Amino acid sequence: MSDVIRLLPDAVANQIAAGEVIQRPASVIKELVENAIDAGATTIDIVVMDAGKTQIQVIDNGKGMSEMDARLSFERHATSKIRQFDDLASLTTKGFRGEALASIAAVAQVELRTRRPEDELGTLICLNGSKLEKQEPVSCPIGSNFLVKNLFYNVPARRKFLKSNQTELNNILAEVDRMVLVHPEISFSLQHNGVDMYKLPATTLRLRLMNVFGKKLNEQLLPVEVKTTLVEVKGYVGKPESSRKKGSHQYFFANNRYMRHPYFHKAVTEAYEQLVPPGEQVSYFLYLDVAPSDLDVNIHPTKTEVKFENEQAIWQILYAGVKESLGKFGGIPSIDFDTEGMPDIPTYQEQPPVEAPQVNYNPNFNPFDEPSKPVYSRKKIDWENAYRGLERGGGAYMQESRMGQKVEPLPVFDEIASSLGGDASEEVELPSAANQANQLPTSSSYYQFKGQYIVTSVKSGLMLIDQQRAHVRVLYDRFMTLFSHAAATSQGVLFPEMIQLTPAEEVVLDTIGEELTRVGFELTNLGGGSYAINGVPSGTEGVSPTMLVRQMLASALEKGSEVKQEVHSLIALSLAKSASIVAGQVLSNEEMVELVNHLFSSVTPNYTPDGKKTLVILPMDEIEKKF
DSSP states (O other), rough: OOOOOOOOOOOHHHHHHHHOOOSSHHHHHHHHHHHHHHHTOOOEEEEEEGGOOOOEEEEESSSOOOHHHHHTTSSOOOOOOOSSGGGGOOSSSSSSSSSSHHHHSSSEEEEEEEOOOTTTEEEEEETTTTTEEEEEEEEEEEEEHHHHHHHHOOOOOOOOHOHHHHHHHHHHHHHHHHEEETTTTEEEEEEEEEEEEEEEEEEHHHHHHHHHHHHGGGEEEEEEEOOOOEEEEEEEEOOOGGSSSSSSOOEEEESSOOOOHHHHHHHHOOOOOOOOTTOOOOOOOEEEEEOOOGGESSSSSOOOOOETTHHHHHHHHHHHHHHHHHHHSSSSSSOOOOOSSSOOOOOOOOOOOOOOOOOOOOOTTOSSOOOOOOOSSSOOHHHHTTTEEEETTTTTTBOOOOOBBBBBOOOOOOHHHHTTTOTTOOOOOOOOOOOGGSSSSSSOOOOEEEETTTEEEEEEEEEEEEEEHHHHHHHHHHHHHTTTOOOOEEEEEEEEEEEEEEHHHHHHHHHHHHHHHHHHHHEEEETTTTTEEEEEEEOTTSSSSSHOOOHHHHHHHHHHHSSHHHHHHHHHHHHHHSOOOOOTTOOHHHOOOOOOOHHHHHHHHHHHHHSSSSEEEEEHHHHHOOO
């Protein structure tokens, strides 16, 4: 029997290894830009075509390479950063393994033009799938110019699994953000399909943050600075009032390298405990500097996951630093004491003797004698008529005023449906029932507790239903059904609101702009990432237009899906909350029966659309334990 184990050809081995380092066009840009930074570049220009699928070009003014170094740089594990294993413990550069250029050359067509300051001519090298096709002298500027074309042209399976241009461009922008934020002293530019997306001059960190994420961010930042023998922490965190559910900018950097660290993220979020609403987060940009020997960046091919030697101690330092910044710079509300001058301390002064209080009473008073004149008059109250203010009719709760005139009913589904273009008389089909057997009420009798909860028995115990949340659930489902059949209308705003978008958000807006217009948004591009919101969907009164737009963009950026459903969901939730019955409203048994029946016709009767419980069940065994 012949031997079956053989060495892989170099080309195949390089293509397999490239899969660990080069996952998408953003990976190519990351590796080339990091090499430019290590080469001492002060200006880095990035040019991309078709989200990097067709062409990626990275130009820098670094120190360049000699003819021999340029050729060796494309060999696997060829590096100038380390000579022996102990060098890994003192690394300060970004690249060191010598895999980046070899991996890129294995799955693309690469041209390199490079020249050192002391050389009159530079070097041109052309490779096609790791195969050298050309090497010759060439006239070129000082630095390096990498041109990568047709990524994954020789690995069809990998190219087929690349995402859409929007998704890949968003990944490129995210990768560029991570690099430009850690090197504000370097000038960066990014061009996509001939359109400038970034032109960032060399500046300070705070100005770089403003240039990337908009000037409004400057009002939301609080500085953080902690120096210890173990770690140095600096950067900025957002004010508690700037929190939001989606779209927060959260960045950690360790020794000028972007990293993901859920453990340290928890330290920041716990520092904001009870300062921001549940489910919301704030932006932060935190830079950690530790001794290179205390940091291992070689545990992941992309170097985004790192390992610290003293993580628990750094966690405490990070938590304390953020907490101190919130208190020091006004992030936490505090009492403003007047500390100027000496405090006014009261001195002891002798007081006159205290006299006993005198009690005045009528010694001839007899409580059993009927007084000649009533001490007070009592107005007879008609208790029967006092509760006659709650009449029911047509599903709306009518109230009578003291003058006998009827007051306008609370907003109900029929009225809002007609205002949205629906037919109030037409039956709206509810979602199909998906009920659990132990949650179905076993009795048609319901009891209202404190004007807020509906109490009834179920097979497993006692059920309490929040009547307002239950009504929100029912109305939300009806509105969503209505939106699927009715056309959306736009409502103009009296004073247009301004919104500043990042390049990544602008890319998403270009993609979903038509969908936003279809659901009722009217946006005008003012240039420079600024947009004016001139119109919003009808029914969103009371909701911030900028919040709506940002939430739509964040959802599309995360999910990559259409925003129509997201917009309709927000509008339906807003309408349902405004039209639902209020806590404390008295309901008849028939009304409670109707509300509960509609609730359990919903697909998700247990929760409101925003995730709050509509009902709880007290198990029978828990009730028996009380006795």
